[in-house]
Amino acid sequence: MEGLASLRSVPSFTCRPKRSISGTTALRGNSLSFPSSSSVVRAQQMESKDGPSSIASELQKDELKIKEWEVGMFHNEVAAAQGIKIRRRPPTGPPKHYVGPFEFRLENEGNTPRNILEEIIWHKDTEIARWREKKPLHSLLKDLQKAPPVRDFVGALRAANLRTGLPGLIAEVKKASPSRGVLRENFDPVEIAQAYESGGAACLSVLADEKYFQGSYENMVAIRDAGVQKNMQCPLLCKEFIVDAWQIYYARSKGADAILLIAAVLPDLDIFYMIKICKKLKMATLVEVHNEREMDRVLGIEGVEFIGINNRNLETFEVDTSNTKKLLEGKRGEVIRERDIIVVGESGLFTPDDIAYVQEAGVKAVLVGESIVKQSDPKKGVAQLFGRDISL
Numbered sequence: 001m002e003g004l005a006s007l008r009s010v011p012s013f014t015c016r017p018k019r020s021i022s023g024t025t026a027l028r029g030n031s032l033s034f035p036s037s038s039s040v041v042r043a044q045q046m047e048s049k050d051g052p053s054s055i056a057s058e059l060q061k062d063e064l065k066i067k068e069w070e071v072g073m074f075h076n077e078v079a080a081a082q083g084i085k086i087r088r089r090p091p092t093g094p095p096k097h098y099v100g101p102f103e104f105r106l107e108n109e110g111n112t113p114r115n116i117l118e119e120i121i122w123h124k125d126t127e128i129a130r131w132r133e134k135k136p137l138h139s140l141l142k143d144l145q146k147a148p149p150v151r152d153f154v155g156a157l158r159a160a161n162l163r164t165g166l167p168g169l170i171a172e173v174k175k176a177s178p179s180r181g182v183l184r185e186n187f188d189p190v191e192i193a194q195a196y197e198s199g200g201a202a203c204l205s206v207l208a209d210e211k212y213f214q215g216s217y218e219n220m221v222a223i224r225d226a227g228v229q230k231n232m233q234c235p236l237l238c239k240e241f242i243v244d245a246w247q248i249y250y251a252r253s254k255g256a257d258a259i260l261l262i263a264a265v266l267p268d269l270d271i272f273y274m275i276k277i278c279k280k281l282k283m284a285t286l287v288e289v290h291n292e293r294e295m296d297r298v299l300g301i302e303g304v305e306f307i308g309i310n311n312r313n314l315e316t317f318e319v320d321t322s323n324t325k326k327l328l329e330g331k332r333g334e335v336i337r338e339r340d341i342i343v344v345g346e347s348g349l350f351t352p353d354d355i356a357y358v359q360e361a362g363v364k365a366v367l368v369g370e371s372i373v374k375q376s377d378p379k380k381g382v383a384q385l386f387g388r389d390i391s392l
């Protein structure tokens with residue numbers, strides 16, 4: 001086959017991008033743009049059939065796809081170097097390979113997610129690419145001017161902790177989850193939010209992901225709007241899987257006061273830049289960790305003031321509250337106390353003993369979903385969780 005024999009030997013190089021590239025910053029360093037082998041082969045195929053003009057447009061399209069794939073590969077290299085196991089895929093999916101007139105994808109090229117978190121992130125990358133097309137950033141920035149004022153999420157937690165002597169509660173408005181299925185059939189987000197607030201919750205976490213949690217941004221808007229008529233004050237955490245800075249602006253435009261960044265998903269530089277964007281928007285940034293390596297990474301990122309320790313392993317769903325204790329022991333705990341970083345214990349909290357255990361470990365706030373959202377009266381559920389009425 002002529003094409004293959006005459007292929008230029010495409011130089012292979014590993015460019016360590018100076019900056020990460022998932023929607024917050026551009027790639028720097030020698031991001032050479034050269035047609036890869038497949039687009040060279042494709043151009044030669046086109047030559048036999050069409051004139052030069054269609055070769056250029058065909059090559060252009062392939063170039064963009066290959067470029068996106070190459071940039072994605074760099075992102076994965078940077079992430080892997082930081083111990084991040086979640087791989088990222090360009091929204092268009094893995095590249096096609098071309099051999100002569102054939103194009104194909106390799107089955108074993110890791111084109112299937114290894115766990116639910118990776119599946120959620122691949123879905124999110126595709127979903128957000130679509131949403132960005134429909135609502136470009138310049139248009140989103142205009143929406144921000146109409147957004148409701150930002151409320152002090154961390155301040156509300158600190159005030160609640162001072163008032164009750166117990167960790168401030170971030171009560172989660174969650175209908176379903178991959179690990180537990182549907183938690184509450186008759187799910188009225190505003191009703192649940194009101195019950196949480198009257199039960200003494202300092203803040204609310206509202207699931208925005210539709211596919212895996214049956215959540216929505218509309219729920220968050222409805223709760224925010226209800227706040228106006230019913231004088232609800234709780235600041236709102238947009239519980240979403242952030243993969244692109246565009247989502248931060250979008251969450252703010254829908255009334256969010258805080259967003260969540262997951263260290264198991266985002267490289268350090270993405271977290272660094274996304275925190276800067278949140279600060280500009282006066283939003284709080286909850287940076288979530290699950291193990292020592294993620295905690296050490298996050299403690300090394302400038303600007304981190306608010307850390308969540310998830311007791312749930314988001315890849316295996318295993319829940320272990322001793323994880324919170326483990327990550328707050330020794331030097332890590334000292335650094336956190338010295339910097340006055342507020343820590344949230346997340347997941348698997350059902351009883352006053354659970355609350356006492358993570359508080360003893362050093363958290364000043366807790367994020368709780370299942371144990372209160374499935375109660376027929378979530379307000380009572382809050383009192384049962386803490387062993388007393390924390391609304392007073």
Ligand SMILES: O=C(O)c1ccccc1NCC(=O)[C@H](O)[C@H](O)COP(=O)(O)O
Nearest residue numbers: 177178179180314346347348368369370
């Ligand atoms: O809960 C899941 O199944 C899940 C799966 C994959 C990614 C995230 C997931 N949950 C998010 C959370 O961590 C919880 O919603 C939150 O911490 C509250 O946990 P819980 O009180 O146990 O409902």
